Amino acid sequence: MSTMKTTRDVRGVGLSIPRPDGPEKVTGRVQYVADMTSRGLLHAKLLRSRHAHARIVGIDTTRAKALPGVRAVLTARDIPELKHKAPTRAHAVLAIDRVVFAGQPVAAVAADEAAIAEEALDLIEVQYEVLPAAVDPLKSMQPGAPPVAELGTEADTSEALAHSAVAMAKGEAAPAKAVNISQTAAVKRGDVAKGFAESDLVLEHTYRVPMVHQGYLEPHAVLAEWDRAGNLTLWASTQGSFNTRSEVADVLGIEENRIKVIPVECGGGFGGKIRALCEPITALLARATKRPVRYVMTRREELEAGMPAPQVIIRLKTGVKRDGALMALEAETVLESGAFSGTVLAVSAVFLGSLYRWPAFDIKGSEVLTHKPSVAAYRAPVAPQTIFAIDSHMESLARALALDPVEFRRRHLQKPGEPMVNNQPWASNGAHEVLTRIAEHPLWKEREAWKKSSGNGHGLRGTGLALGGWLGGLQPTSATVKLNPDGTLAVLTGQVDIAGTNIALAQIAATAYGLDIDKVKITTGDTDVAPLTGLSAGSKTIYTVGTAVLQAAQNARQQTLEIAAKELEASVQDLEIVDGKVIVRGVPDKGVTLASIGKKGNLYMSKVEPVLGVAHPAFSQQAPAFAAQLARIEVDPDTGQTTLHDFVVVQDAGHAINPLGVEGQMQGGAVQSLGIALTEALMYDDSGRLMNPSLLDYRTLTAADLPDIETIIVEVPSPSGPYGARGVGEPPIVPAPAALANAIHDATGVRLTEVPLTPERIALAIAAKG
Amino acid sequence: MILPGSVKECVQALAEHGAAAKLVAGGTDLLPQLKNHLLKPGVVVDLSGVATLKKLTADKGLRIGAAVTARELERDGRLATGAYRGLAESGALVGSVQVRHLATVGGNICNAAPSADMIPPLLALDAEAVIAGPRGERRVPLRDFITGVRTTVLGADELLVELSVPDPGPHSGGAYLRHTPRRELDIAVVGVGSQVTLANGVCTKARIALAAVAPTPVHARAAERALEGQALTPQRIEEAAKLAVEAARPISDQRGSVEFRRHLVRVLTRRTLTTALARANGGQA
Amino acid sequence: MNVRKQAMTLTLNDELVEVLVKPYETLLDTLRETLGLTGPKEGCGTGDCGACTVHLDGKAVASCLVLALQARNRQVRTIEGLGTDDTLHPLQDAFVRHGVPQCGFCIPGVLMAAAALLAETPRPSDEEIRYGIAGNLCRCTGYTKMVTAIAEAAAAVPQGAR
Known part of the structure; x- marks a missing residue:
């Protein structure tokens, strides 16, 4: 282990420390929801619509209810809480009289065994009147398309709030008859028409990224149980237990105090486990049966009826001068939200209009509903899709003008302080630094030699890079730090630890308080015991919860020193904590141990207050974080198969609190990004049914498809993050679609504007070029 | 579930249960179908206890038991040479290693998916299917064995026991x-x-x-x-x-x-x- | 659903076990629901993710594709039987030190696939490692640290050891 430490601070911050729950994870002892049971446990299954759009004429559950072992069969009629015009998927617990996507639940069963519940589903008879479905978002946004939402349903903007604090003006109202446009946004600066008129080169492409699934390995799961007093406990696989509590309380119409959400080990979320999905129906089944009920989604249900990322279609038109001066940009973004509203329009506008310095721009965005599963966040929502468009475009412009592609980007890349599309200034960030760093990489410098080595038994070789990032999420949060009677420290938050953030938070606490990391314990509490804590999402755990832990630890340290100051008859400024002891600086033998201070806080008749550091910050300053990625590839021109030889991620982490964890984020994010680039797509037929509802046909990348992912951490400290840290989760999922499109262009001369960059698309494009 | 120990017992089980019976060897095709409720057999006949189905003999041609796995084709030294290498290559491409340890040649053929990997090399080797049934054994060229998408010449009372590959010669x-x-x-x-x-x-x-x-x-x-x-x-x-x-x-x-x-x-x-x-x-x- | 259960014995993590199973129950369900070994996970139920990987007679198999009865009289090893209670298997130890697990859901399956690989190929190349765990989908790690950890563990395991 010693070989992995890069000693910068003995207290913890900056050290590569493996997560302490590693042994539990590698021995299979960690319990996920599906591994848990409860006395009298029932198993739930949902009957889901096969049709994307249909009226429910009737449901007959008689035969299912009669099946031995079945304890409850629910339809919308049995749930008085259900209302029309459901604003979110969570509220649409079961379809009332119309299904709006294939996979939407219409009935629910709880039974003694999962197999019995499944048998019961086959005995439920649903009569549908199939209606025409809106499947293609570009058609769905036209007047006359089959309507998705009920008239008067409110757009859901909570996702935008959770993920980025960038405010944007609402766009013009959609044409009255375009019933499926649920939100619009628009932003404009300068004279675009004049800019295009004065341009030497005008380039226009339409970029498309299909719906993709977060692909977490653990399907959604929840266990629900009510007590006699009407209090609900939920053991949930969630990215935010307080969020889950709020949503379930809202759907069920009960007070949050009546619900306890226990965040169980979460087998991956990536944005897909932020919003409530199957928690309400499981709670309702438990209420109806007065028994604990567990519901675990199947993989097929996950793919057909999870909450994937939206399809994003961006028409992008730009004008530039022959010398590379940027003149004007015009863009129209369509976000396909599926059957319910809930996407983020602002991120797309910021990166399209203000990552680079466009003097004039006109950007419009629409959220469009279709008869498909409604979407949710997926790691840096809408950023990979937007960067695919703008970075591919910048590369094409540079090549068309015969300019160095990195120089061209660097020349126009906005600097901190320059205005974003909404006129707020860019916060401090390391975009320039990561771009500069990746251009220094040998693989970039040797790109001509690599390209020249094409042929002679090799395929077509090329190199590509791209720059992308994330604006940084914000959410108020809180933490407590208490000194134990034995002088150890206990940190409490409600933070769901998926990727290993708790060890980094403990490192922050250790450093801030002045104690070794092995004396710090960190606990993720449930919603009854933990202070309010935000989501594990939006690359904001370390940035926001880390700040709360830092402040709470500083607060606890201050209290500790004040107690010691009295005892030592010294002033607080003259004290320091060394080796578990508060001492007067320079007088190591004059001190009082943390254990004695801790003990006095818990002693009968003691007058010493217990040390309890508390912090509950709110935030207004984002910390944007950028990553640049480089791909060295080889394309088989006959089959279109792309082989990844090397892949490099350079990322600004601000200050890497735990480099081991940061590398893990960079590598994992990069491979998800590569999945979007190369193989992943949810594919729907004309009737709105998913054609690839398995992990065999929904292709996330395997180890055999990939090289080692090289990571280079750049540190441009954030003025506002704990020890200068920035969020690290989202940036690495952003650049690869553009980097791969650029590399394939370099290798083959073919420019593809739709991902995934499949062998079929590549081979047929090469064949068409001749 | 019936657990026969010999081909004869399999044939007896099939005679008794007819079309209600479904044979399972590796299970890699059958279990997902059971899982997704695409199939509800009355009775499953498990072939994993029938030793003769697991034999691979190489002597002037090949005799490949129907329950030989994809992984065995992949790793059998006798298939590593020129003539049979295609067969080894097809075995190596099925699913993942966890699937190849289960998936069988016979299952791949009887499942009769258009995309079955192990069929093309066997067709290219002019393999013959050896079928056991109540009236004894019959042999059908593999090219005539599969009649359509997921359909074969196998009667409800028959099972595929072996693929017989004629000696392709020295070159x-x-x-x-x-x-x-x-x-x-x-x-x-x-x-x-x-x-x-x-x-x-x-x-x-x-x-x-x-x-x-x-x-x-x-x-x-x-x-x-x-x-x-x-x-x-x-x-x-x-x-x-x-x-x-x-x-x-x-x-x-x-x-x-x-x-x-x-x-x-x-x-x-x-x-x-x-x-x-x-x-x-x-x-x- | 009142199907008759059948009794069978198997050797599970070196201990003889007798268990009642339903005819169409998968080995994975028997391990998880009846025998309480929840280390093997169900990520897909169709053999496409590897989270349920166990050893059947020493070979890595997708336990969601095996009928429980097919394991009768055979040797089954799960993640619970990879290391001992006191000592981690070198693979497990390397995974911890390299910080491989993030969400952790795929990890038991990956470790079982890796252990089977090392039993067959004690000194695998990086490419052999990558193919050896290609049947195990991981969504968190990008596989890089996994490959490093497996290579390191292979170098640490004496030849011939499990």
Whole structure:
């Protein structure tokens, strides 16, 4: 282990420390929801619509209810809480009289065994009147398309709030008859028409990224149980237990105090486990049966009826001068939200209009509903899709003008302080630094030699890079730090630890308080015991919860020193904590141990207050974080198969609190990004049914498809993050679609504007070029 | 669930339960169907206890028990040489290692998916299916065994016990290639198995079998005929690859379009023939 | 659903076990629901993710594709039987030190696939490692640290050891 430490601070911050729950994870002892049971446990299954759009004429559950072992069969009629015009998927617990996507639940069963519940589903008879479905978002946004939402349903903007604090003006109202446009946004600066008129080169492409699934390995799961007093406990696989509590309380119409959400080990979320999905129906089944009920989604249900990322279609038109001066940009973004509203329009506008310095721009965005599963966040929502468009475009412009592609980007890349599309200034960030760093990489410098080595038994070789990032999420949060009677420290938050953030938070606490990391314990509490804590999402755990832990630890340290100051008859400024002891600086033998201070806080008749550091910050300053990625590839021109030889991620982490964890984020994010680039797509037929509802046909990348992912951490400290840290989760999922499109262009001369960059698309494009 | 210990007991079980019975060997195709409620058999007959079905004999040709696994084809040293190499290659491409330890040759054939990997090389080797039933044993050329998408000549009271491969002779080489977007854990967009046998520098027999481009795996007959009696030059191989496309009647689905599949037939036929030729000549390609 | 259960014995993590199973129950369900070994996970139920990987007679198999009855009289090893209670298997130890687990859901399956690989190929190349765990989908790690950890563990395991 010693070989992995890069000693910068003995207290913890900056050290590569493996997560302490590693042994539990590698021995299979960690319990996920599906591994848990409860006395009298029932198993739930949902009957889901096969049709994307249909009226429910009737449901007959008689035969299912009669099946031995079945304890409850629910339809919308049995749930008085259900209302029309459901604003979110969570509220649409079961379809009332119309299904709006294939996979939407219409009935629910709880039974003694999962197999019995499944048998019961086959005995439920649903009569549908199939209606025409809106499947293609570009058609769905036209007047006359089959309507998705009920008239008067409110757009859901909570996702935008959770993920980025960038405010944007609402766009013009959609044409009255375009019933499926649920939100619009628009932003404009300068004279675009004049800019295009004065341009030497005008380039226009339409970029498309299909719906993709977060692909977490653990399907959604929840266990629900009510007590006699009407209090609900939920053991949930969630990215935010307080969020889950709020949503379930809202759907069920009960007070949050009546619900306890226990965040169980979460087998991956990536944005897909932020919003409530199957928690309400499981709670309702438990209420109806007065028994604990567990519901675990199947993989097929996950793919057909999870909450994937939206399809994003961006028409992008730009004008530039022959010398590379940027003149004007015009863009129209369509976000396909599926059957319910809930996407983020602002991120797309910021990166399209203000990552680079466009003097004039006109950007419009629409959220469009279709008869498909409604979407949710997926790691840096809408950023990979937007960067695919703008970075591919910048590369094409540079090549068309015969300019160095990195120089061209660097020349126009906005600097901190320059205005974003909404006129707020860019916060401090390391975009320039990561771009500069990746251009220094040998693989970039040797790109001509690599390209020249094409042929002679090799395929077509090329190199590509791209720059992308994330604006940084914000959410108020809180933490407590208490000194134990034995002088150890206990940190409490409600933070769901998926990727290993708790060890980094403990490192922050250790450093801030002045104690070794092995004396710090960190606990993720449930919603009854933990202070309010935000989501594990939006690359904001370390940035926001880390700040709360830092402040709470500083607060606890201050209290500790004040107690010691009295005892030592010294002033607080003259004290320091060394080796578990508060001492007067320079007088190591004059001190009082943390254990004695801790003990006095818990002693009968003691007058010493217990040390309890508390912090509950709110935030207004984002910390944007950028990553640049480089791909060295080889394309088989006959089959279109792309082989990844090397892949490099350079990322600004601000200050890497735990480099081991940061590398893990960079590598994992990069491979998800590569999945979007190369193989992943949810594919729907004309009737709105998913054609690839398995992990065999929904292709996330395997180890055999990939090289080692090289990571280079750049540190441009954030003025506002704990020890200068920035969020690290989202940036690495952003650049690869553009980097791969650029590399394939370099290798083959073919420019593809739709991902995934499949062998079929590549081979047929090469064949068409001749 | 019935657990027979011999082929005879299997046949008895089938005679008793008829069409209600479903045979399971590796389970890799059956269990997902059970899982997704696509299949509700009255009774399952488990073949995993029948030792004779698991035998692979190499003696003037091959006798491959129906329950030989894909992994065994992949790793059997006797298949590592030129003539049978295509068969080993097809075994190595099925699913993932966790699946290959279970998936059987017989299961792959009886499941009769158009994309079945282990069928093209067996077709290219002119394999025969050995079938056991209440009236004894019968033999059917593999090319006649599969009658459509997921349908075969097997009666409800019969089971496939063995694939019999005739001796391809001393100068024969085989190769199997498929195209998939991923390297493992995938299903063929197109698969091509080629086998060429040489005498005095001339091709005496050529077989080209295509998967995932028609309701059943098919032979590219015109392409085969164009090669037989000829010296196999790159030009002739390219001609044959073009002719092979004519045998393909692909559909467009989530795995590939008609256009791409036709394109791949040509590419993979050229590549497998080139490799098979090198192997027939004793090359280690 | 009142199907008759059948009794069978198997050797599970070196101990002889007798268990009642339903005819169409998967080995994975028997391990998880009846025998309480929840280390093997169900990520897909169709053999496409590897989270349920166990050893059947020493070979890595997708336990969601095996009928429980097919394991009768055979050797089954799960992640619970990879290391001992006191000592981690070198693979487990390397995974912890390299910080491989993030969400952790795929990890038991990956470790079982890796252990089977090392039993067959004690000194695998990086490419052999990558193919050896290609049947195991991981969504968190990008596999890089996994490959490093497996290579390191292979170098640490004496030849011939499990």
